[in-house]
Amino acid sequence: MxxxxxxxxxxxxxxxxxxxxxxxxxxxxxxxxxxTAVISSSDxxxxxxxxxxxxxxxxxxxxxxxxxxxxxxxxxxxxNSNNACAExxxxxIHATCExxxxxxxxxxxxxxxxxxxxxxHWVITTPATSTTHARGYRVCPNNDRDEKDDLTICGTDPSNxxxxxxxxxxxxxxxxxxxxxxxxxxxxxxxxxxxxxxxTREHYGKTKAQFCDERDGKTYVKVDIGTGAxxxxxxxxxxxxxxSGSKCGSVLTGNGTVGNANDVACDTYGRLYxxxxxxxxxxxxxxxxxxxxxxxxxxxxxxxxxEWGALxxxxxxxxxxxxxxxxxxxxxxxxxxLWNSNGKGTDDFGFSALPGGxxxxxxxxxxxxxxxxxxxxxxxxxxxxxxxxxxxxxDVGYGDSAKSDLFSVRCxxxxx
Numbered sequence: 001m002x003x004x005x006x007x008x009x010x011x012x013x014x015x016x017x018x019x020x021x022x023x024x025x026x027x028x029x030x031x032x033x034x035x036t037a038v039i040s041s042s043d044x045x046x047x048x049x050x051x052x053x054x055x056x057x058x059x060x061x062x063x064x065x066x067x068x069x070x071x072x073x074x075x076x077x078x079x080n081s082n083n084a085c086a087e088x089x090x091x092x093i094h095a096t097c098e099x100x101x102x103x104x105x106x107x108x109x110x111x112x113x114x115x116x117x118x119x120x121h122w123v124i125t126t127p128a129t130s131t132t133h134a135r136g137y138r139v140c141p142n143n144d145r146d147e148k149d150d151l152t153i154c155g156t157d158p159s160n161x162x163x164x165x166x167x168x169x170x171x172x173x174x175x176x177x178x179x180x181x182x183x184x185x186x187x188x189x190x191x192x193x194x195x196x197x198x199x200t201r202e203h204y205g206k207t208k209a210q211f212c213d214e215r216d217g218k219t220y221v222k223v224d225i226g227t228g229a230x231x232x233x234x235x236x237x238x239x240x241x242x243x244s245g246s247k248c249g250s251v252l253t254g255n256g257t258v259g260n261a262n263d264v265a266c267d268t269y270g271r272l273y274x275x276x277x278x279x280x281x282x283x284x285x286x287x288x289x290x291x292x293x294x295x296x297x298x299x300x301x302x303x304x305x306x307e308w309g310a311l312x313x314x315x316x317x318x319x320x321x322x323x324x325x326x327x328x329x330x331x332x333x334x335x336x337x338l339w340n341s342n343g344k345g346t347d348d349f350g351f352s353a354l355p356g357g358x359x360x361x362x363x364x365x366x367x368x369x370x371x372x373x374x375x376x377x378x379x380x381x382x383x384x385x386x387x388x389x390x391x392x393x394x395d396v397g398y399g400d401s402a403k404s405d406l407f408s409v410r411c412x413x414x415x416x
Contacts, residue, residue, distance in 0.1 A: 193217030204334050206350045208236055213297040216241060222413065223350040226314045232307070233413035235300070236352045238270025238374075243295050245277040247359055247406055253340060253369035258359040258406060265368070268338070269356030272365075272406035275375055275384040278302060284379035289415065292377040296411035303412040305378035305385040312396060315348075323398050329353075330394035340369040343391030353389050359406030373407040 154160045155174030162169055162176040168184040170177055180191030189196050192212030197219050201210045208221035221236045249265035249272065250256035258272060273295060279302060280294045290304035303311075309321030312328050319325035333345025334352040345353070357368035369391070376385040380400035386407055388397035401407070 192219070203236060204336060204347060204350070204352045206347075208350055211297075213241060215297065221350075225311065225349045225351065230310060230314065232311060232314075234311070234351060235411045235413075236350050238354065238356055239273075239295065239409040239411055240266055240270040241295060241297070242271065243273065243277055243280075246271040246273050246295075247365075248272070249357060249359065249365040249368055251365065251368055252338075255367070256365045257363050258365045259363075269354055269368070270408055272356070272359045273375065273409055274361070274406055275403035278375045278407075278409050279377060282377075284384075285377045289412070290377040294377065295409060299414050300411040301414055302375065302377040302409065305376040307412055308374075308376055308385075308387050325396045325398070327394050329389045329396045332396065333389055338369060339391050341391055343370075345394075355389070355391060356408045361404040361406070365406075373401075373405075374410050375407045 152162060152164055152169070154162050154169030154176050157174070160169075160174065160176060167176055167178055169175075170184070170187060173187050177185075178191075180196050181194035183196050185191060185196040188199055190199055190212060191197075192214060193216070195217055197210065197212055199210055200207050201219075201221055202208075203221045206223075208223055210219050210221050212219050218240055220239075222233055223236045224231060224233050226232050247258035248261055248263050249258055249269065250263065252265055252268060278295050279292060282292045282294055285292050285304050286306055287304055288306040288310065290301050290307060292302045292304075293300070294302035296302055306321055309319075312319045312325035313321070315328040315331050316325055319328065330345045331348040332351045332353045333339060333343070333347060334354055335344050335347045336352075336354065337344065339345070339355055343355075353372050355367070355369050355372045357366055357371060358373045359365045371391070372389045374387050376387070378385045382403070383400035384403050385398070385400050388399070390397065
């Protein structure tokens, strides 16, 4: 026998002895009850955990065997071929103790180091009466070590595991998701900037879908208007993103001033933007869709004049893409007392337009409660096109205004 074979035999014996385990409630005279934990990879290889042989023998995928504690490991390690983080799990099997009704804390478990061939390809399966806990780490190319401790099975699929210190198993879906800050959340909720929010909200008498602007964590409701190729998804609230150059009004009705403070007027009507700020310095667009994200959240854009025109035609097919659209305003305005002199609308599809007024670069803030003005992404010579709604009428006005004027912004969702 060569010196190498002697060394290998001795190492195999030491490894087998190290993997031996028993329950503290056991008297030491009997073998533990049979149980199996199979650890398999996507390439079809596997190794069995706690063996059911009468001798309690252990084996490794390398083909050697010795008497011991009934455990096994998969053999050598392999680096990740796509240069992503390599991952190694240590799987603790407590099947025999738990099957016998003994608490985990009083059980000495088997720890099996399992080298992972590729990211996410190891699957851990155990009998229905047992529980597998795992802890491990992944090592990235820069040798940073990312610890993951005490993985827990989510639902009934043993391969669907999560780390409770940073993830959770969502009730009803068995999805493994990252914690929202330190909180879990339901399938009817989302997570944004570390805060949980509802995916729907009651808004002016209608239940509307809600989304979150990942830039600042503010939430907005949205509505689908139209059908087929002409369908659009609009924000049902004015944008309230604190972009540099945007302003807030000082009053909820009448005239006042504009400033930088985010006060109650912005919480109600959204912020006011000059055209360059609304466009985020992008070039003009008359296309449908505009392709201009501007000041809008990711996945949304500032509507072009043509897109505003398409909205008008949905409410009144006789309207042109440009020009005043008769009777559309009544269907777009919110059914709200914020419209002075009973100027509220019927809000047929939940667009919920509000009279946020307008501002000037000199600091004046006018007509809150009486008028609402909204920018388009389309230029008109030195000015830019906008739409207007009034407290005293049912139409939607059309025109162009100086780019320095301060108007509201409604964003339109990008097509899927």
